[in-house]
Amino acid sequence: MAHTINDACTNCGVCEDECPVGAISEADDARVIDADTCTDCGACVDVCPVDAIEGP
Numbered sequence: 001m002a003h004t005i006n007d008a009c010t011n012c013g014v015c016e017d018e019c020p021v022g023a024i025s026e027a028d029d030a031r032v033i034d035a036d037t038c039t040d041c042g043a044c045v046d047v048c049p050v051d052a053i054e055g056p
Contacts, residue, residue, distance in 0.1 A: 001056035002038035003045065005031050008052040015044035015053060 002023070005015070009030045016024040016031060023037035024044060033044075033053075045053045
């Protein structure tokens with residue numbers, strides 16, 4: 001199961017820049033994680049300033 005981004009997301013984009021496999025993109029004024037691409041590395045969790053990313 002991939003990481004997910006909850007409603008606390010402020011759409012800052014820091015997580016997208018950090019993702020080594022490009023699984024994060026912008027949609028509807030927030031960021032989303034493509035579950036098929038995400039490798040669950042957790043790099044995005046470490047950089048999210050509002051703790052909006054949850055692990056599997």
